[in-house]
Amino acid sequence: MENQFRNVLNNSIVSRGDFSLEVFRIISFKPGYHFKMHSHKRIELNYILQGSCVMMLENKLVKLNQNNSILIFPGSKHDFFVDSKTGIKIVQLEFQMDSQIFTAFQDVLKSELSFLYNLKSNTNHYYKIPNNPEIGNCMERIIKENKLKRNNFQSLSKLYFWEFIILLSRFINRQYEMINRQENEYLKTAMNRIHLNYCTGVTVSELARECNISERYLHKLFTIHLESTPREYCNNLRINKAVELRADRNIPIKEIAYSVGYSTQQYFSRVFKDSYGFSPQTYRKILFESQ
Incomplete structure (x- = not known):
């Protein structure tokens, strides 16, 4: 029965490309902490649970408060400074995606999966996402599955990643709609x-x-x-x-x-x-x- 279940999963959306999760943590930093300017090939997503920080992203200062998220695209230069007097607590993911994902969904990237479309076309350095606890909750579930490593955790983690991609795509689509609305x-x-x-x-x-x-x-x-x-x-x-x-x-x-x-x-x-x-x-x- 377990093998049959896995076969069903492998023939579903879970099998269409893979996610390489390299950093997954909930972490706190003290006031005044500064991570110097850097860039990497990974996609980085930070969700602010408590406190606040300021990030420098491609010569722009971005202020992040509680319940804000910041999505940083690969290769974007950024630093991180904790300006809150009480420190900060964040949920953090850094990951890469298999190119098969883009190929499998190439016909609907622009219309339905705008996060993937933006990632592939390299048109943005980052997105600041205000007050979206759904994203923070999804990130925490990904972290929990990868730490506990229970039965089928990899498949469930992939499903959560797809939830996360859909949530991000909805946000980006709303931005486009706002710009185009009469x-x-x-x-x-x-x-x-x-x-x-x-x-x-x-x-x-x-x-x-x-x-x-x-x-x-x-x-x-x-x-x-x-x-x-x-x-x-x-x-x-x-x-x-x-x-x-x-x-x-x-x-x-x-x-x-x-x-x-x-x-x-x-x-x-x-x-x-x-x-x-x-x-x-x-x-x-x-x-x-x-x-």
Whole structure:
């Protein structure tokens, strides 16, 4: 009976390619822990159970809080810094996938399995996935099966991997739908205006007027689809532009602050610290220690 069951599994989705799980753990790090800049051939997925951290991914700072996930594609340069005063606890997987998976599902990659499509086409460096405990739960089940190694754990682990791929693909598809939805022409207009004028500044009322909608509705669109207010979006853009300039140690902080639209170095430093938990000076030190 057991052999018959295994034959059924082997003829199902479980047999279509393999997953090589190289890191699977639930781990805690103390405040101030810093893993320096690196890259690898593995797919990396981190889910934040407790605390928060900041990651540098291809010259962008990404803040991660509880229940956030970060999916890092192979070859993407990244580091990891624990900014939380209480430390951080994460679920972490690092794995590779057999090329047979892409071949077996090539006809539906783009429409149904967009995570695999993005992985194969190498169009992204990472995805930040906010508030999705389903992914964290799936990761924990994969870890549990591979640690306990009970009967048929490899087959069940593969099924969990497929659940994980479907969950990620749903998230990516929702991002595409958001971009293409008609109502979000308002968002595109507002975002374009912010990108063109982040140095000189643009008010919410100006954005709403250009979109021909109310400030309240514009605020709602940003909150629902971008999980930030228009002001926060503008500040995040300024900070990321500043991060790009911080890579040049010859540019003074004061000059960087002015170039991205802040009236004083003190205000820039306060916004930076509020966003990422440490000052621009500390960030520059971390950055050059990573290199």
